[in-house]
Amino acid sequence: MGVPLKLGISACLLGEPVRFNGGHKESRLCSHTLSEHFQLVPVCPEVAIGLGTPREAIRLVGAPEAPRAVGTRNPDCDVSDALLGYGALMANKMNDLCGYIFMQKSPSCGLHRVKVYQANGYPADAGSRGLYARAFCEHRPDLPVEEEGRLNDPVLRENFLARVYAYADWQQVLANGLTRAALTDFHARHKYQLLAHHPEQYKALGRQLGDLGEHDLQAFAPRYFSQLMRALSKCATRGTHSNVLQHLAGYLKRVIGREEKHELGLLIEQYRSGIVPLVVPITLLKHYFRRHPDRYIAEQVYLQPHPETLSLRNSI
Structure with missing residues (x-):
């Protein structure tokens, strides 16, 4: 049996008491089911940047496209730069991950629709992304990521984990030494997987591979893989x-x-x-x-x- 693939995960989802109130948000799907198949690497960015437990809660404020993370009671406590910096740091440090599971709704870790509060005290109609997750994903755009809550949907769960294994397969191709033959073989293995997820990209990538000899391999391969991962992120029907x-x-x-x-x-x-x-x-x-x-x-x-x-x- 091979070494389990590594997944980053918000520490609270494994039952670690790192939330602002000293509690956790243990997910049995993660702590019991997925832990049997993967090596889960827990991270709590708020604790990592020096916020204590328990602590004042933080929230996002300002423009949804570029929010700030500040204390709910003390808005002068601005930890935005620390969270963004830590996200960039960990994205570069945790370079052996094949995926990441984030805590939903979190101002540091949420991926989708995190509330951004306005001066009137109400959240904006448009949500945002937690700042740690934002920076991490910007530095690792091809890495499969998902929120724990969405993994309760069997279609989204299957989609995420299929992408995790595709990502791991590509990392093995790179580790063995990238060649035109290796890239062509990789694409051939994933041909029908790609067709199930995104028929249009299946055709487009097939055409690109047909002209592979005309491209610089080191420049072409990362572009190819980014397109593949975006295509696989679309759920098959x-x-x-x-x-x-x-x-x-x-x-x-x-x-x-x-x-x-x-x-x-x-x-x-x-x-x-x-x-x-x-x-x-x-x-x-x-x-x-x-x-x-x-x-x-x-x-x-x-x-x-x-x-x-x-x-x-x-x-x-």
Whole structure:
């Protein structure tokens, strides 16, 4: 068994008593389920920059596009620069992460719709991003990130962890030495995964790879990977999954019988209609490919983008 992938995580989500009131926000999904598969690296930026526990709460104020983090009772206590600086520091220091789980709604760690208060005492209509998370993500734009609360949605959870494993695969490509052949092989492995998430980018990246010989590899590869990760961040739908399943079934048309084709086609349509989860047609496809191996299909990440023991496709 290999070394577990590392995920950064807001320390309060692992039950550490680091919140402003001395409490925590333990997530059993993180502290029990994900901890069995990943090495979770806890960080509390507010404690790290010297704020005590318990402490005065902070909140975001000002313009949503560039808010400041100040004390709720003492607005002269401005920790904005400290949080931004620590985010940049940790983004460079934690360079072996394959993903990051942030605490939602936090003025330091929230990723989406964090309240930004105005002079009238009310939050602006437009939310913002916590300052530590903002700086961290600006310095690591390709790293898969998600909020813990959103991980309770099975589609978002599967999407995030699929991106984590894709990111880890790319890091291994870089560690082994980037070559045109290695990049082409990586793209080939992720071809159907990409098609399920973003059919338009699937076509666009395929065209770019067709002209790979005309590009400087060291300049092309980071651009390619950034586009891939943005494409994978778009959640696949039952429609796009069904399209990929039918593509894969096409590789079996000469080796399985009429009844088997009918059964497989029926399960794909039942999945498309929401009657069965994705794991059902996937399991049957994998069964047929074990009986009738295909070297190209065997390398496809789509059939197993994350460990089976995570059971991520049982609920989507």
